[in-house]
Amino acid sequence: MARMKFLCDAERCIECNGCVTACKNENEVPWGVNRRRVVTLNDGVPGEKSISVACMHCSDAPCMAVCPVDCFYKTSEGVVLHDKDLCIGCGYCFYACPFGAPQFPQDGAFGLRGKMDKCTFCAGGPEPDFSAAEFKKYGRNRLAEGKLPACAEMCSTKALLGGDGDVVADIYRNRVLKRGKGSEVWGWGTAYGKPERQPSAQPGGKS
Amino acid sequence: MRWVLTLAVAAALPFAMAGCGESPTVTVYKQGQYQGKPDKQPWDSDLFKGDKVAWEKAVKARNLGQNEYVRISGG
Numbered sequence: 001m002a003r004m005k006f007l008c009d010a011e012r013c014i015e016c017n018g019c020v021t022a023c024k025n026e027n028e029v030p031w032g033v034n035r036r037r038v039v040t041l042n043d044g045v046p047g048e049k050s051i052s053v054a055c056m057h058c059s060d061a062p063c064m065a066v067c068p069v070d071c072f073y074k075t076s077e078g079v080v081l082h083d084k085d086l087c088i089g090c091g092y093c094f095y096a097c098p099f100g101a102p103q104f105p106q107d108g109a110f111g112l113r114g115k116m117d118k119c120t121f122c123a124g125g126p127e128p129d130f131s132a133a134e135f136k137k138y139g140r141n142r143l144a145e146g147k148l149p150a151c152a153e154m155c156s157t158k159a160l161l162g163g164d165g166d167v168v169a170d171i172y173r174n175r176v177l178k179r180g181k182g183s184e185v186w187g188w189g190t191a192y193g194k195p196e197r198q199p200s201a202q203p204g205g206k207s
Numbered sequence: 208m209r210w211v212l213t214l215a216v217a218a219a220l221p222f223a224m225a226g227c228g229e230s231p232t233v234t235v236y237k238q239g240q241y242q243g244k245p246d247k248q249p250w251d252s253d254l255f256k257g258d259k260v261a262w263e264k265a266v267k268a269r270n271l272g273q274n275e276y277v278r279i280s281g282g
Binding site for chain 2 (some may be wrong): 070071072073074075077078081084086123126129130141142144145146147148152158159162163164167168171174175176188
């Protein structure tokens with residue numbers, strides 16, 4: 001069974017925001033809600049690094065743990081989804097999420113906070129597949145079409161990889177071996193667990 | 208002495224009960240629901256009509272398509 005994961009390669013991301021645009025377009029996300037965004041560290045300084053951030057569909061999702069109405073669920077593919085009919089828009093998940101993924105539309109009167117919206121790994125929601133209700137609430141269900149999230153498939157430099165964790169990790173491992181650097185994956189340990197303790201480095205070896 | 212023992216048992220009881228409150232972490236799909244929320248498996252859509260193998264094949268092809276070392280230069 002596939003365990004769906006995202007991986008962003010900071011060595012490759014060129015901050016084009018193609019993933020953000022793809023997500024917005026594919027899911028018709030409303031103004032003020034960004035399911036995915038590109039964050040640049042040391043912007044303007046030589047050696048700056050950019051990473052594309054969204055819900056990472058954590059193995060042990062903190063949003064699921066803190067939700068007071070238990071609106072989250074995890075599918076057998078490891079995708080963390082939520083039921084907007086149950087969400088009360090309390091914002092607890094926003095505080096719990098290490099990636100700032102949960103978004104809250106504020107288009108109501110007096111800055112009213114609406115129901116939470118986040119990346120669905122293009123897997124829709126509880127409504128019937130391909131229904132108008134599912135599209136309106138959660139966006140497109142590409143996974144049920146046998147496709148991967150639009151952001152990852154759209155990425156021009158393939159910095160953002162999405163899909164089965166084993167396959168994605170293999171692609172990345174192969175890439176790191178070919179280029180000989182940049183093996184650090186941002187957010188991977190936070191989302192999917194810490195890597196096992198490595199044996200201590202040999203004296204004189206490079207880290 | 209007896210009240211000390213009773214107090215100790217009373218103090219330890221919440222900790223003992225806390226262990227029983229751990230929720231299961233394994234995803235179970237039964238009767239069309241995930242943890243009480245209705246949803247279908249992706250291969251149950253009209254496109255794949257329950258053919259899990261075909262769905263996995265389609266997703267894997269897309270997955271491997273992200274490896275440009277294989278896609279462009281042939282490995």
